[in-house]
Amino acid sequence: MDKIERRQFLKLGLYTTAGVMMGSLFAFSRTDKEIDYKSPEDLSKFDWGFLVDTTRCIGCGACVRACKVENNVPDSYFRTWVERYEIDKNGRVRVDSPNGALESFKDDNFNEAEIVKAFFVPKLCNHCYDSACTQVCPVGATYESPDGVVLIDKERCVGCGYCVQACPYGCRYIDHEKGVADKCTLCYHRIQKGEAPACVNACPRAARIFGNLKDPESKIRKILNLRRYGTLKPDLGTNPKCYYIGLDMEVK
Template sequence: MNADRRKFIKQTGWTLLGSGILVSVSSFFPAAGRAMQKGSAHELYGFIVNTNRCIGCGKCVEACKTENHVPEEFFRTWVERYIITADDTVYVDSPHGAVHGFKDTEVKEKIEKSFFVPKLCNHCTEANCVQVCPVGATYTTKEGVVLVDEKHCVGCGYCVQACPYGARYIHPERRTADKCTWCYHRVKKGLMPACVVVCPVEARLFGNLKDPESRVARILREERIGVLKPETGNSPKTFYVGLDKEVR
């Protein structure tokens, strides 16, 4: 082998190795906004919670439990009640996830404002849970729904720790990670998620963000909306109308 050829092979080898390392290292870091573009051309689901409308009845929690056989002590969705008094003390509660609604408050001070905030998986665009799953059991569908493959999940709980919203838990019988799926099994049949269907005041809306005529897309365009913990960089696809600064 002559020197030139040897040099060429050597350089090609190094270049390939270098690019390989570069590609694998870059895949380690989340790319802001990248996943917004992935997914199918026509469907990207989103969820809107209107906290101005929620009355804290807990029907959504009950429907979710029935529809998805959620274990008693865990929750795929829940409702929080915020009570803020005149001296800026914040009281938050969610008894049994508000599956039976709320009792009258025991707060004795003068209440300035009070409201309910339904919570569920945010199906983040840059989902931390998807990033940290060591075996790829947590993944994002082409429609932007974050799901868990319970046949592949090892049950390490890393995703539970990584979710800043407390939306995940280890299913006590299946011993794998579990969480809200936006009722993917219903949605794929053209139905709405169970919690959306039962909400008597339309505090929960679900739809296709890519369809400009959908209600969710219209609200996103027209209303002032917020997301939970935007500083985490997870880019949630569960949006909130009327989000108070005290809500975390």
């Protein structure tokens, strides 16, 4: 084999390899469906908020069940739950939420004749504007998305539990199977597709309202403009984004 042949052989080899590489790059980079990633600019057109009309809630627990199924919430932990408040004629308050109201409520309240006021209050992550959990996460695993949802990066979370301690609303827990923190995401996987969170969908009384706070035409914004509402523990400076209509002073 003389020198020229060897050079030609090497050239051929080089071209073939390059061709195979280019081809495979093209072949493997193709996907069946284009993923529609929204840019942070697009996302920042939204500010997802939540509204609970406590006067409409009947304590059926459909929201709790829907959330559990949708998000695979471990037993005895809750991303959302419903509390029942009963106030008797002497001003005594009884609150309960048996298993988060997953199986609704039993008829085991105070003596009916004594109750002067009773109501239900659904709870979930408040997705605060100044959330304590985001502040305290030592590794930056908890963050606020550009569209205003407080989320957890489960690939980064170390499971220290500091956020669970910092949340004033008891909305977080450690998922011991995965060893990381978990909480309500407003069903981020659903709202990205234009669907409502599972609990909102499941509520038979439309007590849960979800929408874009930046959109003046959204239902949530219209109701907030019209009705009087409150938030939980406003004194803690977390600026919750879960608003309550008919909030009683007994609710904390």
